[in-house]
Amino acid sequence: MSALSLYDTATRQVSTFKPLVPGKASIYLCGATVQAAPHIGHIRSGVNFDILRRWLIASGYYVTFIRHVTDIDDKILHKAQHEQIPWWAVAMKYERAFDAAYRALNVLPPTYEPRATGHITQMIELMARLIDKGAAYAPGNGDIYLEVRKLARYLTLSGQKLDDLQSAGDAEDNFKRDPRDFALWKGAKPGEPSWPTPWGDGRPGWHLECSAMAKAYLGDEFDIHGGGLDLIFPHHENEIAQSEADGQKFAKRWMHNAWVTASGEKMSKSLGNSLLVTEILKRVRAIELRWYLGSAHYRSMLEFSFEALEESATAFRRIESFLLRAAESGEVEGVIDPKLKAALDDDLAVPAALALVSEWLRAGNTALASGDLASVTEMSARVRGALGILGCDPFDPNFAGAGGKKLDGAIDGLIALLLEQRAAARERRDFAAADAIRDRIAALGITIEDTPAGPRWSVN
Numbered sequence: 496m497s498a499l500s501l502y503d504t505a506t507r508q509v510s511t512f513k514p515l516v517p518g519k520a521s522i523y524l525c526g527a528t529v530q531a532a533p534h535i536g537h538i539r540s541g542v543n544f545d546i547l548r549r550w551l552i553a554s555g556y557y558v559t560f561i562r563h564v565t566d567i568d569d570k571i572l573h574k575a576q577h578e579q580i581p582w583w584a585v586a587m588k589y590e591r592a593f594d595a596a597y598r599a600l601n602v603l604p605p606t607y608e609p610r611a612t613g614h615i616t617q618m619i620e621l622m623a624r625l626i627d628k629g630a631a632y633a634p635g636n637g638d639i640y641l642e643v644r645k646l647a648r649y650l651t652l653s654g655q656k657l658d659d660l661q662s663a664g665d666a667e668d669n670f671k672r673d674p675r676d677f678a679l680w681k682g683a684k685p686g687e688p689s690w691p692t693p694w695g696d697g698r699p700g701w702h703l704e705c706s707a708m709a710k711a712y713l714g715d716e717f718d719i720h721g722g723g724l725d726l727i728f729p730h731h732e733n734e735i736a737q738s739e740a741d742g743q744k745f746a747k748r749w750m751h752n753a754w755v756t757a758s759g760e761k762m763s764k765s766l767g768n769s770l771l772v773t774e775i776l777k778r779v780r781a782i783e784l785r786w787y788l789g790s791a792h793y794r795s796m797l798e799f800s801f802e803a804l805e806e807s808a809t810a811f812r813r814i815e816s817f818l819l820r821a822a823e824s825g826e827v828e829g830v831i832d833p834k835l836k837a838a839l840d841d842d843l844a845v846p847a848a849l850a851l852v853s854e855w856l857r858a859g860n861t862a863l864a865s866g867d868l869a870s871v872t873e874m875s876a877r878v879r880g881a882l883g884i885l886g887c888d889p890f891d892p893n894f895a896g897a898g899g900k901k902l903d904g905a906i907d908g909l910i911a912l913l914l915e916q917r918a919a920a921r922e923r924r925d926f927a928a929a930d931a932i933r934d935r936i937a938a939l940g941i942t943i944e945d946t947p948a949g950p951r952w953s954v955n
């Protein structure tokens with residue numbers, strides 16, 4: 496039996512996952528800053544860590560999964576000013592947009608989903624402890640900074656040297672003891688929201704939020720901290736700095752997902768709105784987008800193109816069509832094949848898992864053609880087991896509203912109706928009409944196959 500091994504950004508090595516508490520896994524994932532609608536680059540992180548979570552659950556762990564929401568931030572304030580609505584209305588609008596995208600893509604809801612503005616008390620308590628310990632200071636301008644030169648260790652995750660570092664660039668340097676000190680808290684500015692503290696009114700910095708919320712929900716030490724690759728510096732380095740200066744052990748393991756790239760670059764706003772989740776879902780079904788986003792290894796860049804998306808969706812429909820046909824002979828429960836377990840235990844080797852699915856699909860289709868029902872059942876159980884971990888089981892009720900069985904039933908009826916009309920046309924020797932019906936069906940990309948059980952359709 497294999498044991499679960501995962502990559503750790505901090506050690507740059509794959510190592511055996513040993514939870515703090517046997518049988519339990521605690522995870523903190525940095526969530527969205529809710530200042531715009533999500534594009535697929537934002538959602539990839541949610542999908543990648545959802546696969547990790549599903550695999551931990553399937554491996555018998557009780558998983559506590561925290562994904563926070565940053566609902567106060569410079570960008571949110573700018574947008575509020577631009578749209579002439581309150582900052583909290585901006586945050587709520589986009590939090591709902593993220594929520595809808597996660598739900599559409601079958602990302603399990605977090606165990607708890609704390610908002611930054613709901614945890615100001617915990618942030619003030621953390622700052623008070625850091626000031627007491629001499630790790631942070633309030634220079635009198637309303638800001639509070641962490642003094643990075645005093646840290647026992649800093650920049651271990653990104654492997655940088657403090658002397659090579661530029662100014663943190665998050666405030667005027669003249670109040671800082673060192674330009675590389677970073678802001679825990681930002682003093683109030685006229686017209687901006689603020690909260691009272693013993694050191695003056697202000698609002699939290701992004702880094703402080705995560706340290707305070709991770710401690711509130713997971714305690715002084717937890718198993719896995721996750722996020723996108725771009726969060727390693729400064730965000731995660733600064734989370735470590737704050738929490739360690741507070742005497743916490745913090746995350747035992749760091750995991751980072753790679754980006755969705757377009758023309759080799761991190762997805763940027765220059766691509767416009769075409770890669771918003773809502774836009775992509777006009778082209779493919781949610782289950783197909785999930786399949787596409789989850790298909791690359793989480794540490795590999797996913798180079799986006801509409802061609803690749805279409806190809807991936809077509810490949811998924813072949814798997815789905817096999818499972819639907821197999822299900823006609825009876826419901827099949829998914830099983831975790833030992834080969835699948837070995838692949839996923841190896842740092843979630845999804846590409847290896849997909850190779851297994853292809854192999855089982857081929858064997859399953861061969862068995863369908865030869866009427867070998869035992870093999871059909873066996874292969875479909877293996878495929879369903881794999882798809883369940885990837886969050887792409889076509890029988891998952893979360894996808895039912897988006898098509899699935901219900902829609903297939905309706906299409907079955909429509910195709911049967913067309914075929915009856917075609918048969919009637921042939922009977923009255925109206926071959927032009929019969930051929931026109933055949934051609935129109937073919938033009939829709941639907942293939943009709945005659946089987947002993949009657950005509951069967953599939954989408955090319």
Ligand SMILES: [Zn+2]
Binds near residue numbers: 524525526705730734
């Ligand atoms: Zn964070």
